[in-house]
Amino acid sequence: MATQILLIEDEIQIRENVATLLSLKGYEVSTAPDGREGISQAIVSPPDLILCDIMMPEMDGYQVLDTIRNNRSLATVPFIFLTAKTEEIDVRRGMVSGADDYLTKPFTLDSLLRTIEGRLQREALREANLQARLEELRRTLTSVSTHEYNTPLSGILGFTSLLMDHFQEFNEEDTLSMLSMIKASALRLKRSLDNLRLMEELQQVESANTTHEFYSHGISRIDADMVRQLAGKVKERQGEEIDCQVEVANAALDCPEAGLRLILDELIDNACKFSNGSQPIQIIGRPEGINYRLSFLNVGQHFKAEDIARIAPYTQFDRKIYEQQGSGLGLSIVKKLLTFKKSPMTIQSTPAGETSVTIIFQQVLN
Structure with a gap:
């Protein structure tokens, strides 16, 4: 599937030229003439990368970037500014706001392609690293939960089977001892499940940036x-x-x-x-x-x-x-x-x- 790029640019000539050149290089390009339209398109069809002009009427590039970064589904999409502004303070503002790169107009096709490819490669590495960490977490969860749930369950099942199959062979002391072990195993299992629920509750509170x-x-x-x-x-x-x-x-x-x-x-x-x-x-x-x-x-x-x-x-x-x-x-x-x-x-x-x-x-x- 072709990489999807969203180009937000109010100057029609630049917008059409860049879109045509990127399309010829195999990218799937959608365009927007202003910030509001660009945000709407990004929400409806999240792109793999966003190119955005800074100086636009009504809603400038900084406002677009802030909106994109505050949207959970778009927050990590690579974002590159296209601008004629070259002052260090403008560059710094964009980077502090969360822009991934900055291309100054006029720019060459080669520099545009190198910037896009560099950001896409970095995003691919980030995604691969995230998937590796998720896979490691999945393996850890499987290992820990299997041990933690099966161990007390085995105790409960084992002692229950002994009592049911050989009840008359045990004296009162043996029976009470096995019942005590069953209770300990059940309490351990209950605590594991309670902690699982509590951790989920606390993490939701933390993600909402509130207190319980x-x-x-x-x-x-x-x-x-x-x-x-x-x-x-x-x-x-x-x-x-x-x-x-x-x-x-x-x-x-x-x-x-x-x-x-x-x-x-x-x-x-x-x-x-x-x-x-x-x-x-x-x-x-x-x-x-x-x-x-x-x-x-x-x-x-x-x-x-x-x-x-x-x-x-x-x-x-x-x-x-x-x-x-x-x-x-x-x-x-x-x-x-x-x-x-x-x-x-x-x-x-x-x-x-x-x-x-x-x-x-x-x-x-x-």
């Missing part, structure tokens, strides 16, 4: 009993005993209860998941002036400094080395929730695997 009332407004209290209760739920979900030391001072925090509980749940889960069991997990909360410092400490898998910047949905670090639970959403959810309150999070980890995650909340003082 449910997670951004409100006051909640934190105390040791609340943290211990959440830690108990994490232990139940993971189906194993975890030694957890809680030293949390009572405080009122500028954070809605739903958001605080999600943050605590994710960070306790993360600390438990990556602990090697050699030392207890520590959760420490202390007032510091108008702020409140909450830290989660564990000893286990090393969290590399370069991985901190790579925290993102469905990203798991060193998955080929360590067998990991979870879908890689936990820290991403925490980061997004904290952005609503502008609360900083820092992660420090030594090569020996001593890792601390610290969050600073603002206190609500009487």
Whole structure:
């Protein structure tokens, strides 16, 4: 299929000459005599590249460019200005607005073709890179979700089959143990699905450049009993005993209860998941002036400094080395929730695997 070029030019002679020359070179060219008509044509039939004059009546090239860049379906279309203006300030304005290149009239056919081909090649490389990244994300999602959903499902199906097929062979203690494992697997699966829904919700909020009332407004209290209760739920979900030391001072925090509980749940889960069991997990909360410092400490898998910047949905670090639970959403959810309150999070980890995650909340003082 021929490359489609939209030419927006108010001077009829230039418009017809350029359109004819490009057509002879194999391009499919549509033309518009002004900015409004050009935008209408671009929306109805998105081109592969736009050539646009700057000095036009009613709607100049800068206004056309702004409109194009603010249209989601056209935002990445290569855009080249054609103009007699050669002042540096004019060139800079066009580039700052998002133009890809600038051709000064009069220009030769050779320079026009080289500019068009260069921009189309760059766009092709960008598209190929995007497709490669999407393919890598697809493979990651398939790998993570298959493991994360099938593992608890296998546990549920396996223990259920044992109970149904050999019910009379098990004593009460064995039966309760298997029922406990079934419950832990179901809780793990439910959490994975809940996190998937929550991440989609938070990403929609982020793309809309808004905040979510449910997670951004409100006051909640934190105390040791609340943290211990959440830690108990994490232990139940993971189906194993975890030694957890809680030293949390009572405080009122500028954070809605739903958001605080999600943050605590994710960070306790993360600390438990990556602990090697050699030392207890520590959760420490202390007032510091108008702020409140909450830290989660564990000893286990090393969290590399370069991985901190790579925290993102469905990203798991060193998955080929360590067998990991979870879908890689936990820290991403925490980061997004904290952005609503502008609360900083820092992660420090030594090569020996001593890792601390610290969050600073603002206190609500009487």
